[in-house]
Amino acid sequence: DQQVKQNSPSLSVQEGRISILNCDYTNSMFDYFLWYKKYPAEGPTFLISISSIKDKNEDGRFTVFLNKSAKHLSLHIVPSQPGDSAVYFCAASADSNYKLTFGKGTLLTVNP
């Protein structure tokens, strides 16, 4: 049973436009959500996170929105740049355990 779902395997956007990556979860015990970015031949790197007590967190061009009632979060990248082209993983954790559950990832391609 997949607890963190990224239903779009890929997304293509034009440079300068907004990229919106979506993530849904099923476990209501999740209380912290993180986004990681992964380039080919490298390990994932942390991008941004949000606690369940918030509905928005912003860091430069990256903003994560959390809708707890819908069990949905999204990552917005504005403006998108070609260097943002990577696989983006959504991840979630629950305070009650120490596991981190990842989604399958979304490949973002930003075209110049």
Add this chain to the structure above:
Amino acid sequence: EAQVTQNPRYLITVTGKKLTVTCSQNMNHEYMSWYRQDPGLGLRQIYYSMNVEVTDKGDVPEGYKVSRKEKRNFPLILESPSPNQTSLYFCASSLGAGGPYEQYFGPGTRLTVT
């Protein structure tokens, strides 16, 4: 430089031949973890360790062993590798477990079992 290192980076082996993938971090992190990445399946947690001598199963622990005898090292052991363990493996570490603690990942080990 703060980092997580893994060795080897690439490994081709045969079914049943025991192997160990090493992982080391220099950030004095309490928490360490192993993941495997497979096409269409994303990252799945194999084992994690809260501290020295404290380990627990992740989502896909079958066929793997770990040990945490020192804080900085967290080796992954495949006692009898099988072809379905062909995968890309990542070690990660973080200051604490869960919550806001971001995990730092190693560069990955690509394992092929024939």
